[in-house]
Amino acid sequence: MHAAGLAAPAGTPRLRKWRTWLAEEIGRERVWRGRRGGWRGHSRSDGGQEIQDLVFLGVHSAGMPSPGRGRVAASKRRVPVSQPGMADPHQFFDDTSSAPTRGYGGQPSPGGLGYPSPSSSHEAPFLADPMSNMAMAYGSSLAAHGKELVDKNIDRFIPVTKLKYYFAVDTVYVGKKLGLLVFPYLHQDWEVQYQQDTPVAPRFDINAPDLYIPAMAFITYILVAGLALGTQDRFSPDLLGLQASSALAWLTLEVVAILLSLYLVTVNTDLTTIDLVAFLGYKYVGMIGGVLVGLLFGKIGYYLVLGWCCVSIFVFMIRTLRLKILAQAAAEGVPVRGARNQLRMYLTMAVAAAQPLLMYWLTFHLVR
């Protein structure tokens, strides 16, 4: 029974625990010894983690403390875990976007069988069935092959994995972020949490930039602009396209101008282009609020809400960009010379001041 127990993976639970208890002790010992310098996982690539891996507890059999304890401790902090089963070990968020691809092989068979041949004396449709079967199977395999090709090559043109990071949001994050955009005055900690040199997914850190809110806000802005024009009898469908094009053109111009000035002032920052697009897209939220209130309560309401949102976005941008643009100099140990830091401060203030101006420019013609 013991020999069979060693060979067979599925034993009784008690037998399995006996078999793995020693391994657990040894494994735990190895993991705990690393505690002085932090968690030094012996089989994982992430070191220095004080956080218990929730998923790891369930998957890995050796070297684990009891699941109950780990689960309670880990549920207090919503921190991403590195699943050993995931293909990309550097992806620090749960990629919930990929739908299970059931392959196209399942389709032809019900289609083929679905063709009834009621009269067996009728030869033509009966003979045509295998042909149509084959044709459908060939077509579906061609489609699957094409899909594979696109999936392999899409990463060359559009950085899909990087973009997926910016859309890893959930409802709680969106709610908190919208609140932060409208009322940033009480928020204390503006640092983005990092996990081994990569920023944490927006789902877990409210300070991380995301592209979901800017994208949705942009589309909502277009729709609200159409609504505003419609209530004033000035609507025509091509005006929607004009609004969209205009807003996108201003966004592009802003991004190019900021990238150019960052290059000229030689700021070493980890602010990527997509980060910048995300930050510059946050002003659409205030614009939507202003236009909607302007539709309901007239010009007074519009000016009040827009003024409030302008100040909020100004403060938000300064507090966010200050950490990205100015902190680099302090963190690198570069001697803080007055002129250089002053230039960076001017740049931050210019970027932040451009936001209210653009918010007004893009909405004042909608509210009459």
Add this chain to the structure above:
Amino acid sequence: MAFTLYSLLQAALLCVNAIAVLHEERFLKNIGWGTDQGIGGFGEEPGIKSQLMNLVRSVRTVMRVPLIIVNSITIVLLLLFG
């Protein structure tokens, strides 16, 4: 709101053409923006002027051939479609 993506594209093309047209010897050297006049020390942070000069030189080098192609296409399209 006449500011569309198309006008942005036009403006960008005209700007890049303008940078490509600046003559090295007759013009840039005379105002001190020549490519051999911007060399600072190695340990120093490059100032704004040297960054600008680097940018001008890079744009001129990189965009020379693509500009020919894009300009030809633009000319043909504008002739055909106004």
